[in-house]
Amino acid sequence: MLLEAILAVVIVSICLTFIAQSLLTNFRTGVRFQEMTRALLVMENRLGLLYATNASDDQLETYAHSLEQPYDKFTVSAQADAINDHLKKIGLKLNWPAGHAEGHLDATTVVYIPDETQNKS
Numbered sequence: 001m002l003l004e005a006i007l008a009v010v011i012v013s014i015c016l017t018f019i020a021q022s023l024l025t026n027f028r029t030g031v032r033f034q035e036m037t038r039a040l041l042v043m044e045n046r047l048g049l050l051y052a053t054n055a056s057d058d059q060l061e062t063y064a065h066s067l068e069q070p071y072d073k074f075t076v077s078a079q080a081d082a083i084n085d086h087l088k089k090i091g092l093k094l095n096w097p098a099g100h101a102e103g104h105l106d107a108t109t110v111v112y113i114p115d116e117t118q119n120k121s
Helices: 001-051 117-120
Strands: 075-082 087-099 101-112
Touching: 001 087, 001 101
Parallel strands: none
Antiparallel strands: 075 087, 087 101
16 A cells, blocks of 8 residues: 555656646747747847838948847847849848847848939938
């Protein structure tokens, strides 16, 4: 009888350990998903600024700089290459701390620059 009770306690302990590990893994996955979702929103915002300003020079800083609140843990840098007189290829790099590592998201796009914008500079 004592052996059966000890065996039952061991089996229950093992099951509870697996359940706790499963819950912890789900929590970590949720946090990573939330970070990636915020990163996608930040990248969409930065791309929208590029399109709205026709890739103005103040949006194309090549060094990594922090963003304003509430996205202050993100850093962004840009690299621009002229394709022709009206097209500019722009690469954006977004970084943020993600636990012991660093999360990153890269995007490349092409921005059309109309004639009236080119005559101003």
